[in-house]
Amino acid sequence: MSIDQSTAAKVAKLARIKVEEDALPALADEFNTILGFIEQLNEVDVDGVEPMTSVTPQRLKRRVDEVTDGGQQDKILANAPDAREGFFAVPKVVE
């Protein structure tokens, strides 16, 4: 599998990271080095092997569906780059 510049640009878009046009060739090269390394996994016979979901055999615990916490709007907003009137503020989303 070889990654070209347009694939690199698409991945950057999906990852929501702005990559300038002139940085794409180097990025594609790095992807190719890393993916080339990862390709070794194709040597392994994985027929009939279950993909690991949890490294320890324990089941994820479930808690009772009840409110245990809350009422701390100010703390939640305390680190926001832009918060107004009790809300996170972002650029206009809909026209």
Added chain:
Amino acid sequence: MTELNKLTLSEARDALRKGETTSVELTEACLKAIDAADALNAFVHKTPELAMERAKAADVRIQAGDAPAMCGLPIGIKDLFCTKGVPSQAASKILDGFKPEYESTVSQQLADAGSVMLGKLNMDEFAMGSSNETSAYGDVVSPWRRGNDDSALTPGGSSGGSAAAVAADLCLAATGTDTGGSIRQPAAFTGITGIKPTYGRCSRWGVVAFASSLDQAGPMTKSVRDAAMMLETMCGHDPKDSTSADLAVSNFEAMLTGDVKGKKIGIPREYRMDGMPGEIEKLWSEGAEMLRAAGAEIIDISLPHTKYALPAYYVIAPAEASSNLARYDGVRYGQRATLEGGDGITEMYEKTRAAGFGHEVQRRVMVGTYVLSAGFYDAYYNRARKVRTLIKKDFENVFAQGIDAILTPATPSSAFGLGEMTDADPVQMYLNDVFTVTVNLAGLPGISVPTGIDAKGLPLGLQLIGRPWEEGDLLNTAYALEGAAGFVAKPGQWW
């Protein structure tokens, strides 16, 4: 008495109990050492006022005879742990200015046990790196040097600040986290002890997430006894982390007898890599000989899927990172990039993440995005998870044969120079974790113990891998190895 900051945790605890010193004196000695060591760039947010406040409170508790395990002991906390009201930014620009409104469970447990936080320690950005060169705070410089050569060396990563601070006696011990070797590799590079416990032993709540199925906190200390002491305080069930194990924690320190008679120690043949330096080979066989002399049985074992651990890791870890780091979007915390008129929410995300994440983090997030994308999910991500199952099974097989612990080198070499790997491709840097990463994939406990010095005068470490949940037994084997190796070297103070 030696300078107070040079004491081990257990020595300091005993001195405090006997009234030979106070927490205030210990803390002042460490704060002084920290201020004199800015050249190492290990502490990135100092908290002297908080430290003195906690030290005074600890002295009151000790006097009252109400002193828990870590009472009055000054430690450093890796910047990956959220600490209430104290900057916690995982060494990333994107979290610049972030002051959590909460405390991580591990740092809370350490505080409840009376320990004194001296400040936050430098690290690779979001714990991604093996040399501490990806930090937004700049590189950490190792206190160690090659003989009389004064070129700056790496302390390893990602817990490089923790390793340098402990090795340079700026604190008695520190917290680290380990996703692929980030406690054990820097411990080996700096001549200290570092243990990554079984996945689920320490709560991950309040620890900035990198790869959630691999991340685990652990102590970085000056001795195996100290590791036992501090790990016990860090462990335990936490209802706030659904992957935290609801299992009893033993008194690890009480299990340190040094008796390893009859223990079966496995030597995995697949860890004998092509081109392994002679010094590492020698260190390894000497370590095996020490354990044999102590009465353990040395057995050749096979872990056939070892070769595929690093490639599997470099699918799974970036995949989880791309998901975990999606929260850094310029809305909830940290930095938002300056926007131009007309920029919408997508531009805000893209510009914020481009400006806030460093190069290595961007690269891993994008690799993760790629391996999870439609069309590649099965070929990469699912295949890697299947290989992970096989890697874990390799270990289960040898443990089923009666092996108690596995001995391997901790790193493929001693510490390299800062900047020496700049021109190498990313995979070259990833190879630093070749001996440690299997342990994370299998969720097992692993410990790095310093056992030798190479021809350049730099420390080298060996790794012991244990059965799941049997940290006590693993620490005891490490204790025997530590005793036999008799490693006492310290870096000469140049800073």
